[in-house]
Amino acid sequence: MSDTSITNSQELLLTNDGVPLKVSLRKSLRRTKIRSFLLILPPLLFLLLMFVTPIGSLLSRSVDDIAINKVFPQTFAQYELWEDKSQLPSEEMFAAVVNDIRVTIKVKDDEGIDIGKNLLGRSGTRMTYEYSGWKSLISKTIKSALKVDKKSKEEVKPFIWEAPFKDKMIKRDKRWAKVEFWQSLGAMKDPYTMGYYLNAVDLKFDANKNIIQKEEYLKIYNTIWIRTLQVSLMVTIFCLLLAYPVAYLLATLPMKTSNLLMICVLMPFWTSLLVRIVAWMIMLQQNGVVNDTLMYILPCFEGMVNLPFFGATNIDLCFSDEDRLPMMYNFTGTIIVMTQVLLPFMILPIYSVMKGIPPSYMKAAQNLGATPTRAFIRVYMPQSVPGIGAGCILVFIVAIGYYITPELVGGKDGIMIGNFVAREMQRTLNWGLAAAMGAILLAAVLVLYWAYDRLIGLDNLKMG
Amino acid sequence: MSKDKTSKEPKLKSMEEPLVKFKNVQKSYDGEILVVKDFNLDVAPGEFVTMLGPSGSGKTTCLMMLAGFEPTTNGTIYLKGKPINNVPPHKRGIGMVFQNYALFPHMTVAENLSFPLEVRKMGKTEREAKVNRALDMVQLGEFGQRRPMQLSGGQQQRVAVARSLVFDPDLVLMDEPLGALDKNLREQMQYEIKHLHESLGLTVVYVTHDQTEALTMSNRIAVFNDGVVLQCSSPEDLYEKPENSFVANFIGENNRLMGTVEAIKGNIATVKTDSGDVVVATKVNVGKVGDRATLSLRPERIIVAPKKGKTPNTYSAKVEELIYHGDHIRTRFSVCGHDDFIVKIPNSIDNVDLKKGKQVDIGWMSEDCLALDG
């Protein structure tokens, strides 16, 4: 009831000129709005150009399968007609492959340059992702399919291969008789595909485009995903454990001391990442500083001792070289080095939040009867949560996509998904798969933000 | 010299055992400067004692030592007769209202109040009852579920007071609790705190640098300067009988005439001002003949155009300025070589007609003129 009366009175509000107040207000605010929009335009454009566009193209690349569909339209059309997919397809499908090759080879780009060969080559590469062997099979077939009869007297020289093609192709390469090759076409027949995403999580399409598990020996990525999560989580936790006391000291020590400490915290930023990693290698390797020191200080005792209750006992307390701790080129190495590298990202947000907590809260809590520990837990810590949240999110996000450290010190069981993204892009050139992995990482980060918002609230996040 | 006076005061006041006793307390933060120099103060149970002094004079430091957040460099603080130098803050059981209130922002008002009871392991129902009673006491019954940030300054201040009282401490410390409030709210809160003090029989040690606040609220005021207590006495005594020129100046408005002591007879000192006039004054705190002295005169005790022979001190003065204040007229005279001699003239019918530039006689009684240290 009171609500309606309020809205009524609002409708009646007019300025002195008889213009409704809202209209007039909007008008007066328009100029400020335009001005602020103009001010944010340059960074907005920059963001659009340098961030949104690449991510957009990344996302589109991860589902894009148009290229191969343009090269083999007839083949895929025939694939739809192929009924019993456990049997070899009929002659029509074999013919479609040859025809597609013969059509594609004539394709020219806008400037009239032949690109057909290139297109076919790339298609071969694409097909190999689905079933290895496609590339060489296609290139062999292309040669034979395009071979013309040089001796022919006719103006347009005829191809040597003529229908029916089935037997000729199988004769040229026995793999054409393997039904698995034909079945793998199913994963490529649509211009947009989930195939790369499936591949990234060790799944695949079967011949009828049902999602199934990959063969055991081909499964690699799931372990890596799990390990990536493990490493990120552990690094985040270790960073938090190490950073919290340091941030507390930074925030509470007198200026002079805390400045010195701050310099120590920031020191890693002034040192090249590579130098730091190499330093860790020297420290942690088999014959590194840590292992040498341990060997040196640990006692060595060997011999017979007369113990009470046990009598004469042979005791061997000596450590041999096999006992040296493996701390490099493995999971442990990745964890140790990444924790050190990412520590400042945890310390700084926590510090900036703690700096804003007046010391009077702790005093008040103690004055009210709480022991210093209790005051810390009940009063100080809850107020530092925004910093903890920001630090954890920051470290986790950076860690989950980390590349250089695991590459250098990870060895076989410390490698992370970032390394595979790089590998796909540089070595196998499977950009679609790399893009899909990147998109999954992006989604993971967004989910994390969402969860944080639900649990603690994004307005409770203080980045600095 | 002022030290022995301060330690004498409380003994005159009551023979009870003091609740708080500062004995020769000294404090230095850096080992170079004594922030508090030989501080002595006894606070009797039920008393409202205010520490008053300019900024940086060591008031907060004294309070912090009493609450246990700063160790004393030397000397002892006694609480109920026991030395508490080695008792940690959380075991002292002293309530405190901080200058910025220090209400925990992540807890509701009720949780804030319940915190001291929780750490004392009080049962839930008892806790709730106490919290509600404390909130009612400061008229904030409905605000229990709000966060401190959702309250106005005055409401936050009342929550802070309620929180310092909810666990029934004998002693409450308040460090400029009204500093952040506007004038009206200040006065209202002064009244409320005073009321709580009386109705609950609390002992309060209060810090302020607002002298009006100190005068209206306290049983006793300790005036601080530069780490030393210059005088500790009741508001009346502080105003009427300042023991030195700092106190006379700091409390209330005051005219000062500088001069040299000519003669001392009983409690009457004759002082010759720098302009050559001879003034008969009450001797309070002057040395021997020939020493410098400050004469202190309250503006409302000056008589304009006194009848002949009524005042022992009568001088010819020139009116420099008249400021109308409604109930009184503030007049600036030039007299005895000072041109900023202020006189408050009551706005009554039988007043002399004063105009700027006019020459009149002004005078004062020797009791109203105090001869203090120079």
Ligand SMILES: Nc1ncnc2c1ncn2[C@@H]1O[C@H](COP(=O)(O)OP(=O)(O)OP(=O)(O)O)[C@@H](O)[C@H]1O
């Ligand atoms: N933690 C500290 N470290 C060093 N010096 C301090 C510290 N706290 C206070 N001081 C110094 O001690 C002196 C007294 O400070 P204190 O806070 O007791 O003054 P105050 O009387 O409360 O002043 P105000 O009215 O401004 O609050 C000041 O000169 C101040 O600079």
Ligand SMILES: [Mg+2]
């Ligand atoms: Mg202070």
